[in-house]
Amino acid sequence: xxxxxxVKQVPDTTEVRLDPVKGTLIRDGVPSIMNxxxxxxxxxxxxxxxxxxxxxxVLSMGPRQADDVLREALAMGADEAYxxxxxxxxxxxxxxxxxxxxxxxxxLDFDLIITGRQAIxxxxxxxxxxIAEHLQIPHISYCEYFKIEGDxxxxxxxxxxxxxxxxxxxxxxxxxxxxxxxxxxxxxxxIFDAYREKEVSVWSRVDVPVEDENIGLKGSPTRVVKxxxxxxxxxxxxxxxxxxxxxxxxxxKLKEKYIL
Amino acid sequence: xxxxxxxxxxxxxxxxxxxxPVTFELIGKARELAEQLxxxxxxLLLGFKVGNLVDELIEYGxxxxxxxxxxxxxxxxxxxxxxxxxxxxxxxxxxxxxVGATSIGRDLAPRVAGRVHTGLTAxxxxxxxxxxxxxxxxxxxxxxxxxxxTIVCPTHRPAMATVRPGVMIxxxxxxxxxxxxxxxxxxxxxxxxxxxxxxVLKKGLSKHDIQDARIIxxxxxxxxxxxxxxxxxxxxxVLGGExxxxxxxxxxxxxxxxxxxxxxxxxxxxxxxxxxxxxxAIQHLAGMExxxxxxxINSDPTAxxxxxxxxxxxxDALKIVPKLTEAIRGERGV
Numbered sequence: 058x059x060x061x062x063x064v065k066q067v068p069d070t071t072e073v074r075l076d077p078v079k080g081t082l083i084r085d086g087v088p089s090i091m092n093x094x095x096x097x098x099x100x101x102x103x104x105x106x107x108x109x110x111x112x113x114x115v116l117s118m119g120p121r122q123a124d125d126v127l128r129e130a131l132a133m134g135a136d137e138a139y140x141x142x143x144x145x146x147x148x149x150x151x152x153x154x155x156x157x158x159x160x161x162x163x164x165l166d167f168d169l170i171i172t173g174r175q176a177i178x179x180x181x182x183x184x185x186x187x188i189a190e191h192l193q194i195p196h197i198s199y200c201e202y203f204k205i206e207g208d209x210x211x212x213x214x215x216x217x218x219x220x221x222x223x224x225x226x227x228x229x230x231x232x233x234x235x236x237x238x239x240x241x242x243x244x245x246x247x248i249f250d251a252y253r254e255k256e257v258s259v260w261s262r263v264d265v266p267v268e269d270e271n272i273g274l275k276g277s278p279t280r281v282v283k284x285x286x287x288x289x290x291x292x293x294x295x296x297x298x299x300x301x302x303x304x305x306x307x308x309x310k311l312k313e314k315y316i317l
Numbered sequence: 318x319x320x321x322x323x324x325x326x327x328x329x330x331x332x333x334x335x336x337x338p339v340t341f342e343l344i345g346k347a348r349e350l351a352e353q354l355x356x357x358x359x360x361l362l363l364g365f366k367v368g369n370l371v372d373e374l375i376e377y378g379x380x381x382x383x384x385x386x387x388x389x390x391x392x393x394x395x396x397x398x399x400x401x402x403x404x405x406x407x408x409x410x411x412x413x414x415x416v417g418a419t420s421i422g423r424d425l426a427p428r429v430a431g432r433v434h435t436g437l438t439a440x441x442x443x444x445x446x447x448x449x450x451x452x453x454x455x456x457x458x459x460x461x462x463x464x465x466x467t468i469v470c471p472t473h474r475p476a477m478a479t480v481r482p483g484v485m486i487x488x489x490x491x492x493x494x495x496x497x498x499x500x501x502x503x504x505x506x507x508x509x510x511x512x513x514x515x516x517v518l519k520k521g522l523s524k525h526d527i528q529d530a531r532i533i534x535x536x537x538x539x540x541x542x543x544x545x546x547x548x549x550x551x552x553x554x555v556l557g558g559e560x561x562x563x564x565x566x567x568x569x570x571x572x573x574x575x576x577x578x579x580x581x582x583x584x585x586x587x588x589x590x591x592x593x594x595x596x597x598a599i600q601h602l603a604g605m606e607x608x609x610x611x612x613x614i615n616s617d618p619t620a621x622x623x624x625x626x627x628x629x630x631x632x633d634a635l636k637i638v639p640k641l642t643e644a645i646r647g648e649r650g651v
Binding site: 068070071073150151152155177178179180181182183184185186187189190191193194195196197198199211215216217218219220221222223224225226277278279280281282283284285286287293294295296297298300301303304305306307308310311312314316317 | 332392395396419420421423424426427428430431432434435436437438439440454458459460461462463464465466467468469470471472473509510511512513514515516517518519520532556575580581588589598599600603610611612613614618623626627628629630631632633636637640641644645648649
């Protein structure tokens with residue numbers, strides 16, 4: 058059983074703060090991490106490795122620094138790692154990103170692909186399903202739990218008000234939710250192996266079978282035309298006082314607004 | 318009447334023969350866009366025996382309906398829905414396709430965009446037509462809600478977007494509105510991408526959705542315990558509102574995920590939002606800062622929640638909330 062896990066290196070957006078005076082992003086010192094949904098997907102794959110000897114391959118598309126998250130995945134227990142990196146791939150939207158990843162994946166043997174539901178920097182949740190579409194395999198997104206039975210994957214799929222228990226024939230792709238599990242930590246031995254014993258294979262443009270018109274900025278149907286830091290509105294009145302005064306103040310405000 | 322080319326399509330999501338509310342919000346926004354493009358809004362309704370739902374779509378502003386009624390569409394599954402929508406897009410060549418950013422919409426839209434080879438912008442909060450150029454501008458929060466990115470789809474059609482529920486404004490329903498309903502006779506072919514539904518497990522949720530609430534009393538980790546949230550429920554009850562939650566409180570097991578407000582939860586814009594013991598991570602603010610009137614109660618005077626609050630109280634919500642409930646009861650004489 059071969060499992061491919063797609064992982065993305067992302068800035069830890071929960072560590073980003075807004076400068077309250079200038080209203081700009083404070084990005085300095087924001088650490089890069091493995092995207093949480095992807096890490097849950099990796100943990101699920103590693104559990105299958107522990108239980109039934111699955112072979113776990115991690116794949117990342119990104120700049121050279123994304124080597125860090127692949128080493129982390131190796132240190133957690135992944136068997137093989139591929140970094141898809143080339144200036145020709147940069148500027149890709151979800152369509153071009155997924156066609157590139159699908160091209161890379163098509164060179165590997167796999168039964169199951171796991172991606173995170175979404176990355177915390179882009180929050181699109183589109184790359185997983187679009188990879189499946191490019192590969193013409195089924196996908197099940199919002200996976201909270203799954204198991205393999207014979208030639209099928211059985212998934213507990215989350216909706217707003219319900220779950221579905223769904224089955225798909227392998228090979229298939231699932232997108233993992235971070236509430237699926239608690240990812241393991243790297244072990245000292247694992248870290249040693251990740252840097253000394255194991256390798257990250259680097260694939261550039263020539264290594265990925267995909268058409269020029271389907272990669273990078275040129276292959277992207279969408280374009281970002283501008284980005285603005287989100288402006289916070291003008292703060293109102295804040296008071297620091299005793300409990301009774303505070304309650305009276307709130308009651309007065311609610312009356313002023315005709316809520317009472 | 319035929320459906321014009323380049324019209325604005327809205328995917329009318331229905332579950333168990335009920336239209337998902339975001340659909341009406343999308344129709345409302347689509348009407349504005351279509352007016353500027355001098356075109357019309359078409360609602361695309363998929364399901365099995367769902368013809369009874371077209372009236373509601375027309376009341377809320379759909380100007381034509383494409384109805385694909387097929388037994389394979391009875392319960393949502395990605396592949397049959399994708400096959401049907403792809404055929405509709407190929408036949409009618411819409412300019413824009415809007416889909417609710419629900420857990421169905423965010424599963425379906427990328428599959429469709431992948432198949433018809435077009436651009437898809439996720440989770441938009443602003444949609445507009447640029448005046449001089451007629452370009453369709455799609456704006457969405459990125460970077461954990463810290464940035465707003467505006468995106469275009471210059472050459473591929475249709476331009477597709479999923480849209481956050483609770484952000485766009487639905488129209489007042491018009492009882493006498495009429496529209497043409499076209500029964501679309503598409504084909505669905507079983508293939509290896511089909512999935513099978515073994516079981517459906519409904520979550521036992523309260524039927525009150527916080528997105529419909531006019532008043533929300535929300536709590537964060539500062540409420541400390543389930544009992545702390547009980548105090549919020551009492552305040553919400555006396556105000557006729559609902560209880561909401563920060564992600565931290567959901568993660569701590571104090572509230573159900575369905576009550577979560579924010580970037581990975583729900584976007585709300587009630588008349589009154591009372592944030593109790595919520596520090597105000599940017600991801601939370603993204604989901605509630607459009608509320609008409611915001612009250613924040615937090616013991617930390619530097620908490621970011623005070624930046625968006627109209628009224629802030631520095632103090633312990635666990636002490637203030639029960640007294641506030643009591644005072645409001647007194648005012649109302651109950």
